[in-house]
Amino acid sequence: MTGASTGNPEISPPTPSPDSWVTGSVYFRSDAQGIHLHLPSTLPWEELWENLVWQLRSRKPYWAGVAPLTLWSQQRELDMPTLQLLAALLSQHGLQLWRVQTRSRSTAIAAATLGYSVEQSSLLEAVPPAPPDTTPLYLRSTVRSGMSVRHGGSVFLLGDLNPGGEIIAGGDIWVWGRLRGLVHAGANGNKGAVILALQLEPTQLRIADQVARPPEGGSLPNTPEVVYLQEDVICIASLQDFLRRGV
Amino acid sequence: MSRVIVMTSGKGGVGKTTVTANLGTALARLGRSVVVVDADFGLRNLDLLLGLENRVVYTALEVIAGECRLEQALVKDKRTPNLSLLPAAQTRNKTAVHPDQMRQLIEKLASSHDYVLIDCPAGIEQGFRNAIAGANEAIIITTPEVAAVRDADRVVGLLEAAQISSTQLIVNRLRPDMVAAGQMMSVEDVVEVLAIPLVGIIPEDREVIVSTNKGEPIVLSANPTLAAQAIQRIARRLEGEVVEFPKLASLGESFWERAKRFLNQKVL
Ligand SMILES: Nc1ncnc2c1ncn2[C@@H]1O[C@H](COP(=O)(O)OP(=O)(O)O)[C@@H](O)[C@H]1O
Ligand SMILES: [Mg+2]
Numbered sequence: 001m002t003g004a005s006t007g008n009p010e011i012s013p014p015t016p017s018p019d020s021w022v023t024g025s026v027y028f029r030s031d032a033q034g035i036h037l038h039l040p041s042t043l044p045w046e047e048l049w050e051n052l053v054w055q056l057r058s059r060k061p062y063w064a065g066v067a068p069l070t071l072w073s074q075q076r077e078l079d080m081p082t083l084q085l086l087a088a089l090l091s092q093h094g095l096q097l098w099r100v101q102t103r104s105r106s107t108a109i110a111a112a113t114l115g116y117s118v119e120q121s122s123l124l125e126a127v128p129p130a131p132p133d134t135t136p137l138y139l140r141s142t143v144r145s146g147m148s149v150r151h152g153g154s155v156f157l158l159g160d161l162n163p164g165g166e167i168i169a170g171g172d173i174w175v176w177g178r179l180r181g182l183v184h185a186g187a188n189g190n191k192g193a194v195i196l197a198l199q200l201e202p203t204q205l206r207i208a209d210q211v212a213r214p215p216e217g218g219s220l221p222n223t224p225e226v227v228y229l230q231e232d233v234i235c236i237a238s239l240q241d242f243l244r245r246g247v
Numbered sequence: 248m249s250r251v252i253v254m255t256s257g258k259g260g261v262g263k264t265t266v267t268a269n270l271g272t273a274l275a276r277l278g279r280s281v282v283v284v285d286a287d288f289g290l291r292n293l294d295l296l297l298g299l300e301n302r303v304v305y306t307a308l309e310v311i312a313g314e315c316r317l318e319q320a321l322v323k324d325k326r327t328p329n330l331s332l333l334p335a336a337q338t339r340n341k342t343a344v345h346p347d348q349m350r351q352l353i354e355k356l357a358s359s360h361d362y363v364l365i366d367c368p369a370g371i372e373q374g375f376r377n378a379i380a381g382a383n384e385a386i387i388i389t390t391p392e393v394a395a396v397r398d399a400d401r402v403v404g405l406l407e408a409a410q411i412s413s414t415q416l417i418v419n420r421l422r423p424d425m426v427a428a429g430q431m432m433s434v435e436d437v438v439e440v441l442a443i444p445l446v447g448i449i450p451e452d453r454e455v456i457v458s459t460n461k462g463e464p465i466v467l468s469a470n471p472t473l474a475a476q477a478i479q480r481i482a483r484r485l486e487g488e489v490v491e492f493p494k495l496a497s498l499g500e501s502f503w504e505r506a507k508r509f510l511n512q513k514v515l
Contacts (some may be wrong), residue, residue, distance in 0.1 A: 145398070160440075160442070
């Protein structure tokens, strides 16, 4: 071990409720019917669009061929031009919108007019929340300031996490690049989750319910490092040392 | 094909307006027809920097409202024949303009000019969205300061989301002595975070402030200062010329080698 970080037991991170921290943002999942895109109903459209474009760009290298896509738009009202814009963006990234699941009447009409298959559920009807996707998420991108990546499973980022950016994951977080932003691994409470980075210079580290700031000047330059929990204390070790002590 | 470039930064006071005025002038002096657009509604000062304040009659708002023709609002710069300015309104609310209206306006300007340079307001709200609406390229201007770079990074993300295809970087107000003393971020540090191609490095220069007050772009000077020369080089780079980055006295060899590499690096 190259040094324990300044774990601070007095502050515990906001524990996001398992549903809200993933379903409150734009997210994708896939099943036998293809890919499903869930749009949260509360996020302002501009923010939603920004996040969507980023996810599409970052995930594109890992999607093969053209895949059919179901849009879950909840109560959000989408008019025809907006739906067309969305469909065009998706098709640029190899996804073909074919079905719209909505609770908004106007969205249903717009989607039907454009020739999409529409499934409308009424507001009263209980719509089962989609289970958070716990499969690994592979991203190739830079996570820039202001960007937040939230995922139920582990996140593998090929690229840098810049200061002001954040990744919150149910599982591990591996950053194949410089980790300079905020990361929260095991956000559902999984104390076995680890954080790994080729270059670790984080703003803040969180695992499960523990928070740590990195020790001043504690990072070894250009050495992959692993962050893990040991008896509720956040520890940092070089990858070599971490492996030597047994995974 | 004309080029529509939005000059943006996120943070205020980093030199967007200064660089827009001077880069526009430098491009015009290379023989290009250039229009600089003040998109900072409510806080206009591009006209001031160009010394054209007293010639402004109509603004972009009147054009958008259909109260005058576009040609009537354009202010020609007598010193620089190929350069004109589309002023912003000083008074009316910036949210009065819609991105679609800006897009149409910029399209018209693009059809009659080689370059349209848009001076973006600070921030990432409505004014920013209006300013980027008609652009197909962006130049990010930042100073070598943590807060400015942080905001610039946010803006690069927003430009990516807006699917603006090309984004390049200008680092302004660099002080080589402070970098050498470890008191200021180096250009290398900045480029490492932002990961976009570098198109120019402008040193800190007192002349900039003097010229601003006179309403005379520094690139017009008979004896251009280092900052003026830096902006002239940016103009040539935009024109497709390969122009070496000169060594700033106190910066080492390896740094320039690396800076050059980033010039050709693709944005992730
Ligand atoms: N390279 C430079 N050297 C010295 N002063 C500069 C330089 N660039 C800009 N400035 C000064 O910084 C201030 C802000 O510049 P301005 O162009 O108005 O920024 P912005 O449009 O981004 O708000 C002005 O006073 C300007 O004269
Ligand atoms: Mg300005």
